[in-house]
Amino acid sequence: MPDHQSNLIMNNAIVADEWTLVTMPAGEEVVKKQAGKVVLFKLTGEASYTADQIANTVIPATGKVLVPLAVWRERKPELAARQAAGELGIWLDTHELLEDLVSAIEDINSLPLIAVHVERFADGRIFSIGNLLRTRYHYKNELRAFGDVLRDQLFFLKRCGFTSYLIRADRSAEDALASLQDFSQPYQGAVDEQLPVWRRVDRSSV
Template identity: 65%
Template sequence: MSHLITLQADVAKITEDAWQFVALPPSQQEVRKQAGKVVLFKLTGEQTVTPEQIAGTLIPANGKVMVPLTVFIARKTELQARLDQHEVGVWLDTHESLTDLNQAQEDLNALPIIAVHVERFADGRIFSLGTLLRSRYGFKNELRAVGDVLRDQLFFLKRSGFNSFAMRTDRSATEAIASLNDFSQPYQGAVDEARPAFRRYNR
């Protein structure tokens, strides 16, 4: 069964995924340690993808594909025809840059989907990235959270502009839907409702 939740006109549904997620080939990078502990989070702006990985990424020949940002940038010419057919989306990691994406693709709304991949659910950069994509870059199409996506972050993801959630497959997506509405009257304005409580109600 699908683990994809999508919001359509504010109604959450479990839907079949029309997109093929294109992963990078495994990297040969060694595990980094700091102060004796394995480093769990990559630094913002850190270059983690090698030219070999980009060249070696296998992109399915047919159907809708969601490709890594680095592959999109390096191999855009190759993808252009499919891009024109609205069959190419882009995913980026939480340590990657929206400026890079925007430089490669000035009109982001030519992309039917952008996904942000969160390697660990505790990485809150995903919320700022979603917020910026919606508010700064005016992205209007499907914005999806992928990776370590768990129900207890759904409310924040929704408020940060995400409308599509590829839930971790070892958990129930059906049950997770309830958490999209954990709070009915949030205080502050955010992407989904720009007005804070004090502008929405006569308090």
């Protein structure tokens, strides 16, 4: 039965989340300004974690864990057994370099789960990251979106290769689930359906 206490959507259903999300201790937030305005989005490739934050991140000793990319890169020996057992997933922020993940792992499909965190819904880099993971790097396993993920984005995240969506606790997972049916047929080709509609629909009898 679906877990109605969960806000995780996968396979067109609300399901229990088997993964424990590991986050770093909070660091000092630096307010950046440009032309007198606060810069809301971190630059791609910008370093946003300190060595102390990475070292002090607490990782549960058992169960499936979803760890930050920076923590995994610096603490790989400690996490090797978890990865070999299929109990390790990796998440990254939209400003982090996807190449840092790909270059640090021999087989990206050894990861059962990769997740992308959206700090603010207006950050569209998540769509490019999903597309690249599926097309350039041929990632085949669960690809999750979480953070400030809105109902109206789920259909398009699916088109970019995402297969699960962790909806914010203050939003309705049921409403978000319904959004995956907002459109009956996508027009363009994309990750989830490569052929455009004019190649999929037989009009010979029309």
